[in-house]
Amino acid sequence: MKRLAILTSGGDAPGMNTVIRAIFNKASREAVEIVGIQYGFLGILCKNFVSLEAEKVNDAIAAGGTILYSSRFPEFIEENVQLEAIQILREENIDGLIVIGGKGSQEGAAALTRLDFPTIGVPATIDNDIPATETTVGFDTAVNTIVTALDKTRDTANSHVRTFVIEIKGRRSGDLALWAGVAGGADFIVIPEQTANMTQIADKIKHSIERKKKHCLIVLAEKVMSASELTTRLKEEGILHIRQIALGHVPRGGTPSPFDRVWASKFGSAAVQFFLNEQFGCCLCVQQNQLVAVPFEEALAKQNNRIDLSLTLLNASISY
Amino acid sequence: MKRLAILTSGGDAPGMNTVIRAIFNKASREAVEIVGIQYGFLGILCKNFVSLEAEKVNDAIAAGGTILYSSRFPEFIEENVQLEAIQILREENIDGLIVIGGKGSQEGAAALTRLDFPTIGVPATIDNDIPATETTVGFDTAVNTIVTALDKTRDTANSHVRTFVIEIKGRRSGDLALWAGVAGGADFIVIPEQTANMTQIADKIKHSIERKKKHCLIVLAEKVMSASELTTRLKEEGILHIRQIALGHVPRGGTPSPFDRVWASKFGSAAVQFFLNEQFGCCLCVQQNQLVAVPFEEALAKQNNRIDLSLTLLNASISY
Amino acid sequence: MKRLAILTSGGDAPGMNTVIRAIFNKASREAVEIVGIQYGFLGILCKNFVSLEAEKVNDAIAAGGTILYSSRFPEFIEENVQLEAIQILREENIDGLIVIGGKGSQEGAAALTRLDFPTIGVPATIDNDIPATETTVGFDTAVNTIVTALDKTRDTANSHVRTFVIEIKGRRSGDLALWAGVAGGADFIVIPEQTANMTQIADKIKHSIERKKKHCLIVLAEKVMSASELTTRLKEEGILHIRQIALGHVPRGGTPSPFDRVWASKFGSAAVQFFLNEQFGCCLCVQQNQLVAVPFEEALAKQNNRIDLSLTLLNASISY
Amino acid sequence: MKRLAILTSGGDAPGMNTVIRAIFNKASREAVEIVGIQYGFLGILCKNFVSLEAEKVNDAIAAGGTILYSSRFPEFIEENVQLEAIQILREENIDGLIVIGGKGSQEGAAALTRLDFPTIGVPATIDNDIPATETTVGFDTAVNTIVTALDKTRDTANSHVRTFVIEIKGRRSGDLALWAGVAGGADFIVIPEQTANMTQIADKIKHSIERKKKHCLIVLAEKVMSASELTTRLKEEGILHIRQIALGHVPRGGTPSPFDRVWASKFGSAAVQFFLNEQFGCCLCVQQNQLVAVPFEEALAKQNNRIDLSLTLLNASISY
Known part of the structure; x- marks a missing residue:
């Protein structure tokens, strides 16, 4: 045998x-x-x-x-x-x-x-x-878990008219952030494979606020920077009502x-x-x-x- | 415009x-x-x-x-x-x-x-x-909903050492039953695209029972027959501890x-x-x-x- | 010991x-x-x-x-x-x-x-x-599972402007139907502990239709009658766009x-x-x-x- | 009116x-x-x-x-x-x-x-x-969301034989951490209403490791301290395989x-x-x-x- x-x-x-x-x-x-x-x-x-x-x-x-x-x-x-x-x-x-x-x-x-x-x-x-x-x-399960978290975050962001930065773990690739961002209706997706420009992100958020949009979600692959760093930099660009979340290891588990x-x-x-x-x-x-x-x-x-x-x-x- | x-x-x-x-x-x-x-x-x-x-x-x-x-x-x-x-x-x-x-x-x-x-x-x-x-x-969402139901059904089937027939709606195709069956660990998948043989299904269940397997799940596309018909026919083949579920329209909804x-x-x-x-x-x-x-x-x-x-x-x- | x-x-x-x-x-x-x-x-x-x-x-x-x-x-x-x-x-x-x-x-x-x-x-x-x-x-878990199904059913009922009868298993008590019905926004809850009147239910549905309400959900404890019997009787009362679902054993499982x-x-x-x-x-x-x-x-x-x-x-x- | x-x-x-x-x-x-x-x-x-x-x-x-x-x-x-x-x-x-x-x-x-x-x-x-x-x-919904995250974390902790600190938001009360901790099978629950002793927590974790338990979950109400602070202090007590998660605002949303x-x-x-x-x-x-x-x-x-x-x-x- x-x-x-x-x-x-x-x-x-x-x-x-x-x-x-x-x-x-x-x-x-x-x-x-x-x-x-x-x-x-x-x-x-x-x-x-x-x-x-x-x-x-x-x-x-x-x-x-x-x-x-x-x-x-x-x-x-x-x-x-x-x-x-x-x-x-x-x-x-x-x-x-x-x-x-x-x-x-x-x-x-x-x-x-x-x-x-x-x-x-x-x-x-x-x-x-x-x-x-x-x-x-x-991969698909992790995207599911992240998008569930994005949907919940959108509820809160909407109720308080806020911007949220959501940091996604990922050692090398931005694929998780990319899929989750599209599915979760992100306003901006920041991944290591593409250069992010702070002013560009801030302008997008400001444009949303002008149009009375109730929330903004920025999905961020951790390899680029941490959620708190991005939040700090966006505050420097004049975005005030902003909060951050790091989903950590949670998307690694589950059925x-x-x-x-x-x-x-x-x-x-x-x-x-x-x-x-x-x-x-x-x-x-x-x-x-x-x-x-x-x-x-x-x-x-x-x-x-x-x-x-x-x-x-x-x-x-x-x-x- | x-x-x-x-x-x-x-x-x-x-x-x-x-x-x-x-x-x-x-x-x-x-x-x-x-x-x-x-x-x-x-x-x-x-x-x-x-x-x-x-x-x-x-x-x-x-x-x-x-x-x-x-x-x-x-x-x-x-x-x-x-x-x-x-x-x-x-x-x-x-x-x-x-x-x-x-x-x-x-x-x-x-x-x-x-x-x-x-x-x-x-x-x-x-x-x-x-x-x-x-x-x-x-399609993917419906498969998710069905597999969630299959997972729950497995809990009960396991606890009571039973066979369950789970009927999946679907006007023409057996694709939903096929995907859900593979993902849900079905013992047998009955779809309109392939001929099902009662004795063959019953033999599979009996073989499982002999090996002290704690549950059997038969996933059935409704176009072939109803869950109650299949249940009746399997009883005729000597399968006693058998129950049926029809998931109906539930998989059509949800996020x-x-x-x-x-x-x-x-x-x-x-x-x-x-x-x-x-x-x-x-x-x-x-x-x-x-x-x-x-x-x-x-x-x-x-x-x-x-x-x-x-x-x-x-x-x-x-x-x- | x-x-x-x-x-x-x-x-x-x-x-x-x-x-x-x-x-x-x-x-x-x-x-x-x-x-x-x-x-x-x-x-x-x-x-x-x-x-x-x-x-x-x-x-x-x-x-x-x-x-x-x-x-x-x-x-x-x-x-x-x-x-x-x-x-x-x-x-x-x-x-x-x-x-x-x-x-x-x-x-x-x-x-x-x-x-x-x-x-x-x-x-x-x-x-x-x-x-x-x-x-x-x-009990609480089963109510959760049933309400998840009711929420999904509401999506479909809404999209098609229909009435749905949802049958809840339960040997003796209507408590499951009662809690799920309140939480799921049922238009009517039919339980063994209280007499149900077909005309009353039908009138409620008709009243909803007149007011252009997009859906009706009737939650039914199986001990009273089956979903198909209730559906038949409501059709006799003139309710046409009506479907039925029996949730079966599914709410018995799950985390x-x-x-x-x-x-x-x-x-x-x-x-x-x-x-x-x-x-x-x-x-x-x-x-x-x-x-x-x-x-x-x-x-x-x-x-x-x-x-x-x-x-x-x-x-x-x-x-x- | x-x-x-x-x-x-x-x-x-x-x-x-x-x-x-x-x-x-x-x-x-x-x-x-x-x-x-x-x-x-x-x-x-x-x-x-x-x-x-x-x-x-x-x-x-x-x-x-x-x-x-x-x-x-x-x-x-x-x-x-x-x-x-x-x-x-x-x-x-x-x-x-x-x-x-x-x-x-x-x-x-x-x-x-x-x-x-x-x-x-x-x-x-x-x-x-x-x-x-x-x-x-x-409250009940938030406990549900947190326990879902704890269940997923347990999968990962188990697979890697690790300790996880999970930080729960909450301005004043530890009730959320308390209920989630009991339901999620926490090894230790740290809340503002009760004094936590680092050595006591570390001893509990070490005792688990000695008994070949595959994971430890510490649920922490943020009002006591941050997850990273608790992690640092537990490392000082000799707990090496330890990770941290902060669930943030996610439990505020959802159906x-x-x-x-x-x-x-x-x-x-x-x-x-x-x-x-x-x-x-x-x-x-x-x-x-x-x-x-x-x-x-x-x-x-x-x-x-x-x-x-x-x-x-x-x-x-x-x-x-």
Whole structure:
């Protein structure tokens, strides 16, 4: 019986459990043994190998977080650590590894591939920061959580005729801010991929106030600056009735959305199929709404970034 | 100043208001006057032309239903009714019409096109039943509502070790049942596009019971049969602990999901752009995750149906 | 070490797990051993005694359903069955039993009390049908779920200018329909505790239509009649644009509301305290917003029913 | 026809619109004219008197915020401002005023009462800071929003084996933190009404870590200190894996919960009845789960504070 190991790594994302469930059930049907590794890459080194129980795995289809736990493990960037990990995986008779995580985790998977360990990547992160894929498991859920918060903020902003700056976590990409901003009716979206001009933002807000608009929402990706910094700078531009909110880690949790669950299911099932076919060294991606396998190097290459910057133009054309 | 009329028609769908908002704001920037028609095609005949107020339109970005109201108006299939509608539109100096709705509504739009009235279609229906588009505004929200109900039902099914049949409304397509079934962890999904075999379903349930699985969920598209009929037939096959639920119209309402809002925004903005470019006779569609314009006849042709039947195979491979 | 057994019985209710968690953690601090009985009273007879694991119990604080499973077991009404249960409980060295459930379950608990087995009741049912308590664990969550459905239904009713009949499950009481109706803005609430007059309902709807009101919602407790029967009878009274929805078992599941969780926590903690004090034979109740212990007979006596029928008068005074 | 004015004041709260709706509909039945005052007490001075439209008011039953807008207006503490307000109300032939808001707003209403203007108070604030009432409109909804965020945070904390500090807004009272903490399974709740000891909190967290508990949640009322300050101090006590979140204004918005809507309906209907009976100078309150009218001075007196501090003992007895 072949042994397929799986781990979740980096920031947790809603739907990681749905991926695990799909892998586990598909593997059961195919007579592949699933070995869980707890706490991500660190768990390989610590030999946190566990077997999974069908009922617990299936009950987690709708659960946030990851039943395999996760960790950040920056030391995994070093080759000697990677080699030690591979040695342990071989000692445990692991025939292949599925890495479920975001950009950093897929870089770890790419390293194992370069060192000839059979590895497959499943993109799962709320940040949607893997260049070659249109979506990652967890992104849609996080957008949902943020937009729910934006809708509530709009109620309060409206009642008090105020401007709110809402800061969105996100290590690299502004995609979360972009989607949430369009869906939440933001007046302005500030992301690292595009230069923001304070005067321009302030003019937009002032224009709204002149037209008796009852509220303004500025959605800000934290990588650009903090909400309190932006608030201070807008006050300097003469915007007085302004408040700030930082949503923090909240959008990382919660039950995965159906969209994330369907893609999680597709990815999980496909990952086992790739393992059966002995196709390794690829990150599964969504391109043109289709599941494809992309070699790690290409999947992670900056120039393949699929962030849809036309959304800012769209937002400018339809904001009030 | 050019006058662009808009109407919502057929079953209401979450996100129709988000389309209206995008159209209205984009049109304002382009100095196009928006004329609202209440109650769909019937409203043309009844001359229910209204002007829209910016604040009300913008406050509706997150509101379910349609602020323009809707209706079913089967008489619009007759050419003399269509001709009368066109005459009224011309008397009102309408330079173009955007029809926001599902399959039936786009057929009405196609008829106006054949009679040379400049018309553009925006796909909005929870049924996702327009062949040429991968998604329609409202579909994702309805899947969300259904999966929330499935998750709750799983709690109860689990606690009582029962099978539940959950009936999903849907006039033509099984897409809603298919997506909700995969996301909700259904044991079996029964849709009109595929033949269901009672013994096969019953065997699957019995197999689950033998393995001490605590619950079974059967998701059923109403077009195949009613939940009570399926329940009766499964009882005949020896399934005893079985209950049924019909979700009815509930998934038609509610605040639109971010996914639906982003597409609603893209569709609305693009529809105005097509009007400005004088490109008519097309339904806006999503193909390979891109917004494209498809001539009505092609958009509605059965053979272009994009329902992803591989989802049933997927579900079979990952269900427990 | 004293051994305290707990079971959940009858229809499951959101918050049952929160009660179990409170009992378990409080008992751990007090050096009381908790013995779980699966599948309610039936589980005593089947000797489904289990020990509980701290992590699983605590992770369930927000989970719908019951990790101890439940069942309906009408045979428990017979004294010889009750005596057999008591014998088994004594053989297992159980020093006391906490019964978590609704009216039927508390009647079982009352029977054990009459036969001198030390028993304490915790009211948990979405039906709020235990006469002596103002609220039961699960009721608030179920009202939340129903009102969410009413809000969605209002969107659709509004868009199509229709009347909707919404049927609410509930074996005995109309409390669920009453609270949901007031909160959901129902035009009429039909409950078993009050006589409904078809002409009166129809007149109310007609009056609304005359005043151009865009929708009517009739909330109906299933014990009075089915939604389809009420719909038929209203059609006979001349109401044409009318649809029906039956919410079924859906409100039985889902994560418990904070209100239910706080009361679940109070009940669970108090139940252990009563066990330590050797105060048995009581159902814990809420009276005047305070937790009190009421002897079973009194707790279940019809004349102590706390359903607040003034809510129908209130609703009549504020409906539009 | 008598003229009854209403205003919403201070921080907005979910359910304010439900109060307005109840007042409006009840008043219509009683042939009382409702005069809306926009932007709270400031709106009296600015003569922002508006009439309300039945459809808009009724559509707002489930809408967050306040359709009458609100403001903070600290200058209203001065008697000459109050006298000017009363003069304007008299010039507008206002026969009575209903003030919907929290503690500061009811103090304004008390001042008008002392100056002999016929005033009635309805408690509406997420802070639940009016001493004489068990609940205020908006409190339950805010607890819901906070607990939803706690549940999501628990997912992430669990996945990464971390401690999280969650800061809850609240000007005076710790009630919001207390209820949310119990419902959300907090390990520790830090509120202004009770002294917090850093070593005690740190010991609790360390004890959890020793027992391999996967997460710790510390719920903090902002009045005690900021989340970042508490985090820093806990780090000094040796707690390393710790993160912080400040929920900010988000819990102020959103659709009101059924519990809030039912009380909002009772308050609104009762307020009109008190106006008809010419009973003024009282704040409506909930005591022992009953609606009562309490003279403003008594309603606002500190010694009548109904915060249930036993909840911290409860939480200590049931936390894991």
